[in-house]
Amino acid sequence: MAAIPARLLASWQRSEDYGVSLDDPHPVFSGTYDDQSLFYECGREVLAELHSTLSSEPLGLMLTDADGLVLNRLSGDQELLRALDRVNLAPGFSYAERDAGTNGLGLALADRVPTLVRANDHYSLSLCGYTCAAAPIFDPLTGRLEGSVNFTTWSDARSELLLALAQTAAASTANLMLARSQGHRPRRAARGQVFRIEPLRQETGSGSLDRLSEVWNSALLHASDALQAGKVVAAVGERGSGRSTLLAQAERRISPGDRLFAVHAPEPHDVDAWLAFWTPELARPHTRFIICNTDELPAMAAERLHDLLAGPRGPAAGTVTLTAERFDAIPRQLSALVDAVVEVPALRNRANDILPLADHLARRARGREVEFTPAAARALSDYAWPGNVAELAAVVKDAALRSDVIDARHLPPELLSRAEHLPRIKAFERDEMVRVLSREGTSIDDAVAELGMSRATIYRKLAQYGISLPKIHA
Template identity: 30%
Template sequence: MTTHGHRSDSQVSALREKFLERPLPELPGVRDIISASWRRALEHQVDADEPDPVFVADRDEESMLVRSATPILDNLCSELAAHPVAVLLTDADGLVVHRSSMDRSLDSGLDRISLAPGYSYAEESIGTNGIGTTLECQEPVLVSGFEHFNSRLADFECAGAPIYHPVRGQLVGVLDLTSWAGTPGPLLLTLARRTAKQIEEAMLAGTGARELALFREYLVSCRRGSGAILAVNEDVVMVNNHARELYDAADRAALITHSADVAGSSTPVTVLADLPSGVVARLEYRPVYSGSVLAGGVFRVKSQSASRRTAGHADPQLAGVVGGSPAWRQACSAAQASFTSGNWLVLTGERGTGKAALAQAVARHHSPGGHLIVRDCEGVDDYEAWAAALAEEVAGGNSPAVVLRHADTLGTEGMRRLTDLFTTWQAAPPAEVPSWVAVTLSGAPRDADAAGWLMPFFAHTVEVPPLRHRTEDLRRLVPHLLARHAKGRDLAPSDGCLRQLMRLPWPGNIRQLERVLAEVSRHHRSGTVEVTDLPAECRTITRRRLTQLESIERDAIVRSLAANHGNKERAAAELGMSRATIYRKIRAFGIVPGH
């Protein structure tokens, strides 16, 4: 019979039942580490009788942890072949990524409680156990029989030992040995500790060998020539002085982004990259190996003699709008061609992309002294009065240009009034009608049939690209918008800040970017803007649109991490969540820690 100090398993079972009926602050006879875990399980509302661990289909089975641990775990499993012991490995969230055992009966028992690859054994998922409690306590933990919170786990003895990254020092996983209850637990715990250390040593050897191989090849490449050199893998970025001298912060950020897309290739590759400055860079990639393992890659970067986007002729810069990417320049050129040819224009695209701003910039550029009328179609209550006021202003405005925003929000009556007005203008003398009309559409019109009445009046349609399709323009947009809101104060983004902004999906486009930078300028009076100065929504890299509740939770985690200088344990305690939970949410939300 398993014993817990001087208590038998049946006595611990009775204490557990008593605790579940009436949770007491003190539990004599139950180890402190176990009673504290039981309380956390109650807080997480974990079922005490039916195990229901979370299943995650997308798990990383090719991580450095798994690669380093696999031969060690295979060897250990062979050594334990005569014993009913399962060897398990989890990631830092308690997600099982490996299980091996030579005992069919034990395997069947573990399958019944879903202690298998893909299932999370974090405490908030299953309660007290050798994996989740080890993650919470960050120390080796033995959980025996009815010390498990869930009664279905009482048949097992579990010994977990944490595994730490040998270079960064962060917790990366747990090595767990599980057997039937009654197996000598201290022996399992000793073996778990020893195996975890072996895995850490293997990770150190692998990390050192990979990064040393990459560093050596980087040095060789730097000595061979005077050009710009980058060396990249999932953990390391090296940039030589020539690259820093040749390319500014935005161009370097773009180079690193392009290199990351290629660096996992096992064969040499050459790619062309349009940089924010307008330069086209040629990246010649060569993979670097440490033995048979890909260690990363080295890039030799060369600037082309001419930019692809500016070859031929350059479009004149439009005042008030900023950008140099091919997609943006194409939209600008097409909009200007519409104006100069006298053809009315429809500008389509997501909200916040700058459609109305582009239309106004085109009108002001080609008719500097002309009258410009801008009207918003959204929120109009009295379409008759609205259309009459527009007609009156056009009639007295000496052939103004007209920009109508959010035309897709017009109802049937609004579309009819506008169609009547356009028909009148088409038949009137040139001096009494607009010189040019542009409308913006951000989505499907409220009345698609009625919208069809308007389309014959417009010869051209131009799609304005979303910001995520022209992130290189952030090099110009960010300083431009910061200057607008800083009002004379010296405020500029750091390299890291610009790289982070370029990695974001920007669902709200330029409008969202401007709101973010306005907030930054309110809280950061002057100097360099770092990643830590950005609001919470910009400290993540997830491309999934978060719900309102998730956004609130994400912001709270980011603020707490910042207040606790990146210490996840203190942040978790401050927020009232477990350490495993905060790790999982940091990963799920793609939160980027400040440096």
């Protein structure tokens, strides 16, 4: 009997840890998605071209985002499409490992390598009738994981070339993105264009967040006391400041065994689907909800939600909490239900939280302890963090995935410079200076040679761009 590959065993273990059903997984429905991105445009075009030549084959061609959300699906086999619908391997559903257990696209995204998962390799029995091949797609300029292409067929079909086909499609998508990236400006998703309904689990090591500042702990105590008293709580503050995290911590304090979900705002035409997918859960005991970004709710959604929460058997108190940027931005139908408002300060107003949060986020991303050098710690502490904790999380995750010891050279150039809103050429020059001068062991003579600048010019531009770096070797 052949040995089970280590990657497969590790994926099965993660699936068990996530609590995925062995019999029938229940992928999270995540609503609509941003269909204006360069990644989506190029991936859809590549798959459409492939589909035109493979339409007679029993093959499902799919594009997913980096979170495993299926963005589109093509197949000329109606029987296969019906079967895939039965297991919710369809647009709008997430097939990440966390949601569906071991499967081709989930494992490809988790391990960031091309993956073939055959029948009995799947974690859940309901997926054993399929073979899936997937390959991750990376942004050719930034290296960021954008998503994957996934090809699914029947488990008894020939699959020898399936993985090679997935890799070819992924490479073609990346190449098309590179060819079209010149001058392409990503379009921001429309208000409410993406919504998610996702379970919030207790994070390993989340107790370390108790080490945060008094201002955070005071807000957390306020929220906990209000929830304990059965009040409807709204957490308000800037985006990314940790509003949902604060409410989740407060909920865990008073009801650690309850199920907890985060619900994000829909677009107007998605209101029916949005309500249908999560509001039946309101009647279930020991279930709580954080309704995020209520200031982005369409009016119709706010009205119907108010009717659900404030009716004769309305479960609002002790079951639902809200987040928004400002209390007066919450739709009036919902603000009338709020009993207590908790202000969540921006990260720049609680600088003492930056390094404890960075330690927690790095450990979560790396899976073990990560060290910050004094230069990196200083850069993190001195930065204003306009994107709040969400921006800090992205920066720290990127750095932690590259090294167990995070130095200034692992951080984005803008963290090491006080200059803002630079023209593209000057921003490129600044970034090159940071890249060269932050490299360990680089001397000023090395920088002179690599940058093509004199010593005087280098020192002048360091001051001009406000670049703060460790001591440069003479």
